[in-house]
Amino acid sequence: DIQMTQSPPSLSASVGDSVTITCRASHRISSNLNWYQQRPGKAPNLLIYATSSLHSGVPSRFSGSGSGTDFTLTISSLQPDDFATYYCQQTYFTPYTFGQGTKVEIK
């Protein structure tokens, strides 16, 4: 199985800050990388698919980049709604594995 490693596991930031989360795949996965946001007690929500395509209804402050094995999710100008846990997922090889998550907390 492809291992997905996210960093950092958690971070603290303030409203208005820009944050970047990194996801590294154990094998090359082309651009087959999704990002999800999960708030406590809720199901994950798709933010970005195919590395950089914004899912319908997702604010433009979310952006993704990368290819091959290294990917990033950037949230520019953090909003109160953005404090949550973020997961990457590769969809290149089955099983479609997830990273362990990055928790974005309020500083």
Add this chain to the structure above:
Amino acid sequence: QLQLVESGGGLVKPGGSLRLSCAASGFSFSDFYMTWIRQTPGKGLEWLSYISGSGSTLYYADSVKGRFTMSRDNAKYSVYLQMNSLSADDTGVYYCVRGDGYSGYDKFDLWGQGTLVTVSS
């Protein structure tokens, strides 16, 4: 209304069985493949199984192969997960999730609210 609603979770003893159901609404069900994804304290999010829109193609992760069976009834807009030989490792929240590959890339864009499965004596 575009939604997925799971049911069937609960407390079960080790070695026992449980059948999860997922009712879909608001979209053309047979046009999409469906998956079950679970979230456990130990392994985080884990993609378990997949069924094609017609139901003819199935996939299982190694962790559940031979124990879990996924099926769908397109007339009822429903998907199911029969879980047998359950162990404590199977404890977690189980999500029914719609898969969409029409862009050329797979994405999981519609999630149910989740149903909790607890395996304990």
